[in-house]
Amino acid sequence: MANSAPLLAPSLLAGNHAALRDSLSIIENAGLEWVHLDIMDGHFVPNLSFGPQTLSDLRPNSKLFFDTHLMLSEPHRYIEPFAKAGAQRLTIHIEPDYPHLDTLRKIKSMGVCAGIALNPNIPAERVKPLLGEVDLVLAMTVFPGFGGQSFISSVLDKIKTLAEWRSQLGLNFRIEVDGGINIETGLACRQAGADALVAGTSFFKAPDKAAFIKAILA
Numbered sequence: 001m002a003n004s005a006p007l008l009a010p011s012l013l014a015g016n017h018a019a020l021r022d023s024l025s026i027i028e029n030a031g032l033e034w035v036h037l038d039i040m041d042g043h044f045v046p047n048l049s050f051g052p053q054t055l056s057d058l059r060p061n062s063k064l065f066f067d068t069h070l071m072l073s074e075p076h077r078y079i080e081p082f083a084k085a086g087a088q089r090l091t092i093h094i095e096p097d098y099p100h101l102d103t104l105r106k107i108k109s110m111g112v113c114a115g116i117a118l119n120p121n122i123p124a125e126r127v128k129p130l131l132g133e134v135d136l137v138l139a140m141t142v143f144p145g146f147g148g149q150s151f152i153s154s155v156l157d158k159i160k161t162l163a164e165w166r167s168q169l170g171l172n173f174r175i176e177v178d179g180g181i182n183i184e185t186g187l188a189c190r191q192a193g194a195d196a197l198v199a200g201t202s203f204f205k206a207p208d209k210a211a212f213i214k215a216i217l218a
Contacts, residue, residue, distance in 0.1 A: 004174055006195045006217050009034035009067050011178070013049060014200030020054070023204070024062045030209040035064040036178065036198045038144075039082070044073040044096060045145040052078070052085040059086030067091070067196075069117065069178070071144050076103040083110040091115030091138050091176075094126050104133045115176070119143060120152045124161045135173050136196065137162055141189070142179025151180030156192045163193025186216040 015023025040049040068087035075092040090107045107114040115136035142149035177189045178198035186197045206212035
């Protein structure tokens with residue numbers, strides 16, 4: 001188990017898209033350090049979201065860590081634009097066919113943290129050869145594309161496996177989860193070994209943000 005303190009990264013996708021800067025302020029005012037930015041191409045996942053220009057415009061308005069999740073069929077083509085726009089981590093998916101290792105190294109060569117993501121139906125073994133190249137593994141707990149989906153509890157076993165490998169291999173990558181995360185599912189993921197939680201709907205709809213954060217990171 002890593003010694004990293006658990007973190008909550010609210011997903012900007014669940015904020016008000018007509019006032020994204022205000023959503024960043026809500027996250028900052030809640031005392032959090034990360035924001036999760038879902039980048040979707042309408043091809044790898046059935047939805048569209050933000051591009052590099054959005055990150056570039058938001059970057060001067062926030063001190064938050066831009067935890068950027070590239071749900072793209074060809075993420076290797078967009079590393080430089082997103083790095084230059086202000087992304088501080090770029091997490092790429094294992095499923096599409098492109099040079100995963102070269103892309104992770106390209107991310108790091110630009111001074112950006114690198115992560116690898118896998119969908120709920122993908123075994124942890126697919127990312128094991130890359131664990132030494134990343135500082136974060138994102139285990140999706142829903143199939144990506146839309147917010148508000150139900151948590152897939154079978155992913156908990158995958159999180160436990162990743163946590164075991166992290167310990168056995170002497171690595172210190174974070175294990176992040178994204179999809180259907182609320183207080184109950186977030187605590188289950190924490191118990192399995194996750195230490196970074198992405199919460200969209202549950203965070204922005206929480207009437208008492210401080211109480212929500214305290215409960216989910218307890």
